[in-house]
Amino acid sequence: RIGGRIARAELAPLPLPLLRRALWRLLRQGSGHAPSQVQVEQIADALARGRVARFNLRGAWHAWLRADELQLLPPSAALGPREPRAGSTAAQPGLPFPLARGARFVPEAQWALAVPGEVVLPDGRVLRATRVEPGAYAAHSGDADAVAELDAEGLPAELCVRWPRRGDRFHGLGAPGHKSLARFLSGLGVSREDRAGVPLVCADGEILWVVGLRPCERHKLRRSTRARLRLELAPGAPSAG
Known part of the structure; x- marks a missing residue:
């Protein structure tokens, strides 16, 4: 193996x-x-x-x-030789998920994500949220980039899903502090045109997960963690209109 x-x-x-x-x-x-x-x-x-x-x-x-x-x-x-990610090039690492070309991402749009529950985005992707209680383990997805787990303590029963907006700031897991979301995405090689299609899961105005890329630092898993918030991105067919 x-x-x-x-x-x-x-x-x-x-x-x-x-x-x-x-x-x-x-x-x-x-x-x-x-x-x-x-x-x-x-x-x-x-x-x-x-x-x-x-x-x-x-x-x-x-x-x-x-x-x-x-x-x-x-x-x-x-x-052996590695397959490039869909939509990536040698100069552009791309995202861990394909974007629907021609899709329109409106910064003002947002959706309520209940825990447990799911949201179907306009481009067909599905975001799911579940609460994993102490001693329980959720089935693991084959794509690690599509899953994030956070400490559920203090998080509300309803989250917000939206697209990036001007002025967003994010404190990513392992980072020493906040930085602009645009700078964070640029540092990962996400092109300017692709950044608008990166979903964000938020709570009380704080970005919890830059979907497929990084969870936040403040709600990271700790040894003291009991219940966990599990977030997962799944592909789907674009909705008709």
Whole structure:
């Protein structure tokens, strides 16, 4: 088996000694190389702090700590040539989801997203929200970019979904502070014309998830997290008019 992955929510509640052992076993069995103590401590610390990061491992392997999972990546030679994302080019990394070309994204438009519930966007994509209670685990989507999990404590039972607006600011997971949303998207290589079609999930005026790209820092999963808010983007057919 090449690589492996485990949901971040399964690791976060573990006591530190047990977490160290779990990480060592995952990295050892997944890569065939025993990780150093320093590598295990770095990943454990990033988990505890709610960070996203990529770690270099022995044998040219990488551990990618994402917003919702820890993924073990083999050397690029073992993976073979990579397929580009739909809609991406060599100069433009593109988004983790295709945009309907010609779709019109009105900044003033917004939709209420109940928890649990779903919203069908005008371009056909579907955003779903569920509350995952302590000790329960939701089925994991095959596309990690399409899922985000946050600490549900203090979040309302109804969220807001909308498109980016002028003046939006965002404090992304792992970032030292807020920055303009336009600057955040630009830093990820999202073209100016594509930025208007990136959905945002918000609560009380705060951006919780830049869909498909990054959840926020303030509501990140912690070891003390009990109930989790699970957000998921699913493809769909564009609505007729």
